[in-house]
Amino acid sequence: MIRLARVGARKQPYYRIVVIEKDRARNGRSIEVVGTYNPRTEPATVSLKRDRIDYWTGVGAQMSDIVAKLVKNAPATEAVAA
Structure with missing residues (x-):
């Protein structure tokens, strides 16, 4: 599954x-x-690391609803392979 994991301080998600x-x-x-x-x-x-997301979805990983929305709406110029 591809989903969000929260990090950061209280009230600073x-x-x-x-x-x-x-x-x-x-x-x-x-x-x-x-x-x-x-x-x-x-x-x-x-x-986002789009190549890794494509790999994991190709081998059967499912995205959560929020992650799917983030991936769909993220502009290609903002995606970095860091």
């Missing part, structure tokens, strides 16, 4: 987009970090 087994805890051990999402900037900042 910052999210990692991670590949993780579906039954693990939200912030449990992930397989791979494939991006980040910062909703506190104006506009919200999304950085």
